[in-house]
Amino acid sequence: MNKALEGVKILDFTHVQSGPTCTQLLAWFGADVIKVERPGAGDATRQQLQDLPGVDSLYFTMLNHNKRSIALDTKNPKGVEVLWRLVSECDVLVENFAPGALARMGLTWEKIHAVNPRMILASVKGFGPGPYEDCKVYENVAQCVGGAASTTGFRTDIPMVSGAQIGDSGTGLHLALGIVTALYHRTHSGLGQRVDCAMQDGVLNLCRVKLRDQQRLAHGPLKEYSQYGEGFPFGDTVPRAGNDSGGGQPGRILKCKGWETDPNAYIYFITQNTAWEKICDVIGEPTWKTHADYATPKARLPHLNEIFTRIEAWTMAKTKFEAMEILNGFDIPCGPILSMKEIAEDESLRRSGTLVEVDHPTRGRYLTVGNPIKLSASPAEVTRSPLLGEHTEEILRDVLGYSESERVKIAESGALGAVQRIAAE
């Protein structure tokens, strides 16, 4: 079976998380992703948060599946020569260096476009054009400047960042979409183009509903926010809404049996209007179906605390899974708060390929997240991340067409680092 992106060659000049997330997705779809890494060190995440001494970290292995690695010093003149050969051969160059770093290596868009007019240059930066365009940015900074932190957490507490890596992996996803769109455009224009994703923009795109609320504030309080029912006035900006639902159907996280000792014995419960009568029956409040304070969504808004306290009295008598089963039977939207341990042990996620076990030569077997995007005609097969420089020789030989004597010269120049050897053909 052909892979969707078979034949697409990616010069993967990414590191840490945002860029690697993007190129990993493209690799899962079948692109040949050639990761260029600094000899001896490689992507900094190889050594970050190491759980096993001397073994590529899970940080690295879980973000770099299905790729090939070439160790190349792009500050060595011979290394620069090889890099340009890669530029000529590949379809897409993906990078997430600090602003200016690519140009300092001599890779300006003008030069890249002149050498390979079909090449797409895809970049992640922290900010787009503006006062902060030269700044380095990591995940949590992006969450703070993109509107996520100011709108996450509780009204009475400090701003909060999310466990979901919406700045890094979120921007990687945006970039991947930009790349396949540019590849499609190239099929009729014949030309590459630049794809730029700023992490601030990516986070803001995911916080779209909060910018919606910012504008709604001009016309009165946000009535679906708990603080409305609690009688706390709104200021001039969107407040943190705790676990209130972001949509028009009020929802909360409620305690379930065992909450006193289990930090995840909770369920998310949504009082969807169409399910309201069933909710009243399930929790044993059938008179609420017609009661003036509870019968309509508008009437319920000032009473959300009271309503959810009553529902919680019901959920606290059940485990989160028991509650889920009963509520699903009535089509009432809800979801248990799953711990990472519960997710890691989830059989259905393993069956669907969203969780996969992968073998690694120095690490052994480990669990990872597979491709969450399922294509019916070209399913993703997850293969391990490369060792540093593992494919240097085959890339020089098979992708770039260097002869044996040329490869020896490249190795002797030091461009491949000290450990690289060119074996005789």
Ligand SMILES: CC(C)(COP(=O)(O)OP(=O)(O)OC[C@H]1O[C@@H](n2cnc3c(N)ncnc32)[C@H](O)[C@@H]1OP(=O)(O)O)[C@@H](O)C(=O)NCCC(=O)NCCS
């Ligand atoms: C993530 C980030 C903060 C990391 O910063 P950093 O560790 O200081 O790394 P930089 O990107 O600044 O620099 C990389 C350097 O390594 C060099 N380098 C990279 N690969 C190389 C190679 N194969 N051979 C030789 N040098 C190499 C670059 O040329 C650059 O050197 P220079 O600064 O002297 O020009 C920064 O890259 C960044 O802001 N990226 C954009 C936003 C982003 O993606 N952030 C999220 C990361 S998950």
